[in-house]
Amino acid sequence: MNAQELLKRYAAGERDFANADLRGIKFVEEKLRGIVLRGANLEKADFGWANLEGADLEGANLKGANLHSAHLNKANLMNADLSDAKLKTCGLRQANLENANLRGAVLVGAKLQGANLKNANLVKTHLDGADFTDADTTGADMTFTETTNAVGLVIPKDKASLKRFDRSAS
Numbered sequence: 001m002n003a004q005e006l007l008k009r010y011a012a013g014e015r016d017f018a019n020a021d022l023r024g025i026k027f028v029e030e031k032l033r034g035i036v037l038r039g040a041n042l043e044k045a046d047f048g049w050a051n052l053e054g055a056d057l058e059g060a061n062l063k064g065a066n067l068h069s070a071h072l073n074k075a076n077l078m079n080a081d082l083s084d085a086k087l088k089t090c091g092l093r094q095a096n097l098e099n100a101n102l103r104g105a106v107l108v109g110a111k112l113q114g115a116n117l118k119n120a121n122l123v124k125t126h127l128d129g130a131d132f133t134d135a136d137t138t139g140a141d142m143t144f145t146e147t148t149n150a151v152g153l154v155i156p157k158d159k160a161s162l163k164r165f166d167r168s169a170s
Contacts, residue, residue, distance in 0.1 A: 003027060010035065083121075113152075127153065 003025050006017060010032060018038040026046040036056045046066045055075045065085045073093040081101045089109040098118045102125050110130045117132075119139040126146045133152035142155050 001017075001020055001022065003022075006020075006022070006025075007027075007030065009017075015034055016036040017040060018036055020037065020040045022037075022045060023041050023043045024045060025042065027050050028046055029049045030047075031051045032055065033051055034054045034056075035052065037060050038056050039059045040057070041061045042057075042065055043061050044064045044066075045062065047070045048066050048068045049070065050067075051071045052075055053071050053073045055072065057075060057077050057080050059079045060077070060081070062080055062082045062085050065082070067082075067085055067087045067090050069089045069091075070087070071091045072095050073091050075092070075095045077100050078096050078098045079100065080097070082105050083101050083103045085102070085105045087105055087107045087110050090107065090111070092110055092112045092115050094114040095112070096116045097120050098116050099120065100117075101121045103121050103123045104125065105122075106126045107130050108126050108128045110127075112135045113131055113133045115132070115135045117135055117137045117140050120137070120141075122140050122142045122145050124144045125142075127150045128146055129149045129151075130153070131151045132154075135152065137154055145155075147153055147155070
């Protein structure tokens with residue numbers, strides 16, 4: 001299935017595209033509110049500035065995807081793989097990211113107010129300026145995470161670390 005076919009079917013009222021193979025697809029600035037892409041392969045897809053509010057992306061593969069400035073408020077991203085994804089200034093208010101893999105993702109300036117990040121993998125993510133007000137980060141792993149100017153972020157001491165360099169090993 002290509003982008004044009006999916007958009008045509010979506011415009012006709014179809015919403016369920018679970019398990020679709022849409023690797024590298026481009027949906028820049030598209031309005032896809034409430035779309036169901038559970039388990040879909042969206043590796044390296046481009047959703048820049050797209051409206052995916054209320055979308056169901058549970059278990060989807062979004063490795064390396066571009067979600068820059070996308071609207072994912074109230075979206076279900078439980079168990080999704082967002083490793084190395086670009087989510088700069090992305091709206092993720094009240095999104096469900098429980099058990100999501102965000103390893104190496106860029107969430108600079110993202111809006112995560114009220115989001116569920118229970119047990120999420122945030123290892124080596126860039127969270128500069130992200131807003132976590134009222135977000136639940138219980139059990140989230142934030143090892144080697146960049147958190148400069150992050151707002152409302154609560155990091156349990158056993159899940160946070162600072163990069164350490166051993167200069168004597170040269």
